[in-house]
Amino acid sequence: MGLINLFQKEHQAIPGHHSKNVKLITGSLLGTIAAILQSAGLFGGLGYAFSIAATGPIVLATVISARIGFLTYVVTAMLLIFLQPSEVLIFVFTTGLLGVSLGTGFKLAKNQTSVTITGGLSLASGILTLLYLFQFPVLGPAISSKISVSVTIGVIVFSLLYSFIWMRLSLAGMKYLNRLMVRSSVLEKN
Numbered sequence: 001m002g003l004i005n006l007f008q009k010e011h012q013a014i015p016g017h018h019s020k021n022v023k024l025i026t027g028s029l030l031g032t033i034a035a036i037l038q039s040a041g042l043f044g045g046l047g048y049a050f051s052i053a054a055t056g057p058i059v060l061a062t063v064i065s066a067r068i069g070f071l072t073y074v075v076t077a078m079l080l081i082f083l084q085p086s087e088v089l090i091f092v093f094t095t096g097l098l099g100v101s102l103g104t105g106f107k108l109a110k111n112q113t114s115v116t117i118t119g120g121l122s123l124a125s126g127i128l129t130l131l132y133l134f135q136f137p138v139l140g141p142a143i144s145s146k147i148s149v150s151v152t153i154g155v156i157v158f159s160l161l162y163s164f165i166w167m168r169l170s171l172a173g174m175k176y177l178n179r180l181m182v183r184s185s186v187l188e189k190n
Helices: 002-008 020-043 046-052 055-064 066-083 085-108 112-133 149-189
Strands: none
Touching: 020 046, 020 055, 020 066, 020 085, 046 085, 055 066, 055 085, 055 149, 066 085, 085 112, 085 149, 112 149
């Protein structure tokens, strides 16, 4: 019963109201952070953990504003062309796409299930596009680029689970940032 309630629960991710300049600057900073995190995959090992974290800034930028989120996604991709060109396709079709999808899901959907499905299906479509359309070995050299039902189902299941994890991480991050912003505004008033 608890698991069913978890999926039907509303997410309550509501962005604050900020001026266009603040949104633009925040998006630029988040795009820079995402590009640095994504390019950390170059170092392998721990670098891959940082690379995975590039989804977070894109989610936050998209929750602030859908337009700023999309611009942050594009700016991050452009920065990666200069910083780490081998990561551009990975970012555009996986990490960044998941971030934009989750952020859009938070803005349009009321419950966590809808957000998770939105992000998961977008991520799965990005991975499958890289694998089958571009013949890019996104899942490693052991997985063939020939269309396979079992690989497709595996990618969809993985993407939904991964999207759920990122949805929960994003909610926790947004709650923390909201508390931090409230605390700083109280300190400014004193």
